[in-house]
Amino acid sequence: MRTLYLLRHAKSSWARPLLRxxxxxxxxxxxxxxxxxxxxxxxxxxxxxxxISSTAVRTVQTARLVVARWKPRPPVLEDATLYLGTPSEMxxxxxxxxxxPVLMLIGHNPGTAELGRLLAGDRDALGGxxxxxxxxxxxxxxxxxxQAEPGAGHLQxxxxxxxxxxxxx
Numbered sequence: 001m002r003t004l005y006l007l008r009h010a011k012s013s014w015a016r017p018l019l020r021x022x023x024x025x026x027x028x029x030x031x032x033x034x035x036x037x038x039x040x041x042x043x044x045x046x047x048x049x050x051x052i053s054s055t056a057v058r059t060v061q062t063a064r065l066v067v068a069r070w071k072p073r074p075p076v077l078e079d080a081t082l083y084l085g086t087p088s089e090m091x092x093x094x095x096x097x098x099x100x101p102v103l104m105l106i107g108h109n110p111g112t113a114e115l116g117r118l119l120a121g122d123r124d125a126l127g128g129x130x131x132x133x134x135x136x137x138x139x140x141x142x143x144x145x146x147q148a149e150p151g152a153g154h155l156q157x158x159x160x161x162x163x164x165x166x167x168x169x
Contacts, residue, residue: 002140002148003156004094004119005041005048005104007066008112010034010133010161012058022083026061033133033161034062038069040164044157045137048074050100052093054082059106062133066106074104082107087115097145112136116158121151126158133161 010030026034041047047070053063055078067073081089082105090111097103105112113130117123119138126136138153 001101002142002145003046003102004138004140004148004153005045005102006112006116006136006138007037007062007104007106008109008130008132008134009054009056009059009062009106010037010065012132022056025057026065030058030062030132031065034065035069036161036164037133037135037159038066040135040159041066042070046102047072048100048102048104050074050097050102051076051104051106052079052082052097053077053106054085054108055080056083056108059083059108063106066104082111084108085111087111087118090115091118091148091150094148095146100145103145116155118150119148119153120155121153122155125155131160131162135159 010033011027012024013027051063051074053059063076116126116136137157139156140148140152
């Protein structure tokens with residue numbers, strides 16, 4: 001059995017509009033949402049063995065805030081193919097993972113939402129919107145990530161930060 005967390009990066013800041021998209025940091029709201037999602041996972045699901053993040057500043061910051069809430073902290077790898085990656089590129093990243101029965105990918109839309117729908121085999125599985133800091137939890141009845149194919153995932157949960165009503169500082 002394998003568990004995959006697909007996390008869209010948390011809300012980014014537009015305080016400096018001339019920054020390149022890749023370089024935008026998290027907004028305060030994104031920092032709060034990252035902590036809320038981390039606490040939700042810790043209270044409801046197994047912690048990841050490995051976190052793979054896009055190289056964009058906002059995804060790396062999301063990853064750092066999330067894993068900082070967990071003991072033990074899983075390793076965080078950065079993968080440039082997750083920055084605005086297609087579902088196919090993101091799935092290749094998953095297939096390359098050896099071990100790590102519980103895996104988290106932190107990426108961007110539309111790729112993250114499309115990958116979740118593809119893996120669940122249901123275009124309506126995640127509803128109409130995959131918001132910032134949205135989390136899809138999928139399980140796979142496979143022994144190896146290379147066997148995680150489109151339609152093989154079972155959507156266990158789809159969580160949006162605003163639904164958690166968390167007050168995190």
